[in-house]
Amino acid sequence: MADRVPYELILEHWQKGTVIPFLGAAVCKVGRDATWVRGKGLPDGTELAQELARLVGYDGPMDLRKVAQYAEITGMESAFGEMLREIVGAECDPNELHNLLAEMSANANLSVTTNYDTLLERAMGTRPYDVVIPSPRKEWGVKYFGWLPHDRGWLPNEEHTPDWLTDDQLAKKDLRRRPVIFKMHGTLSDQADKVWENFVITEDDYTAYLSHMPIPTAFFPAFVQRSFLFLGCSLEDSNLRVLLHRLRKHKKGVPSWAIQFKASEAEKRLWQERDVLVYDADINEFMRGVSTERVRQLRCLG
16 A cells, blocks of 8 residues: 555646546545534445444344345335435535535546435536436436536526436537536435436345446546546445456556555555555545645645
């Protein structure tokens, strides 16, 4: 594992638009109390799993995928879904990292997240942006994506209905004109009827997802040519390893970075084999380092 986080290098790529921020569940811990309390911010993956496990009576290994699968096979799927929406859709402000991503989106116009919440969208404020999500209907196959343009930025009381496009149709859209958020595992719907809402969340969902890993062709050049910056992600996530494996023969000589506190030796080796440098820092330490480097750059300019 690498030693000191190269804040100057990461910011240089970020400012040039040659990095893709990739957000996982632990980004919610930025500026938050160490222990999550219901109604105060959002939980990380383990905290969310624990809360939902109590609801459905699950007492096995604490993994959100397993909890969701248990809820489905025991007929608790509806109650599980309602509480999931209640927790993840809670009214709370974007944190410092969400705001930084929104600010930097004029340069690094593509962000990827596995989170279901809308905090990054809220951080965009009045900036126009697009959201792309995978198809919620298995019978459509893997070649459909939902495109949600937000021409006036985030408007909390405005409902959006995705345009369901084939991969070829989405590729014809000009997705470079403004920031795009690719929500790999789906998103909360802002419509009351939740008619198009869908999440990759159960073990069965992940098995199906990993079998084809739906990535829009329109994003492929950026995925190959730019560095990833993994923030708040679990290095054990098979999703990320499959993605990097698919890109490996194309993404040669392009370094990526992962910020991970106390990563295991196995995790470090797995990621280093995929040209990802792992840095030992928690997400709050990373944000402090980024802030310090940005202040230093401003002083140099002055």
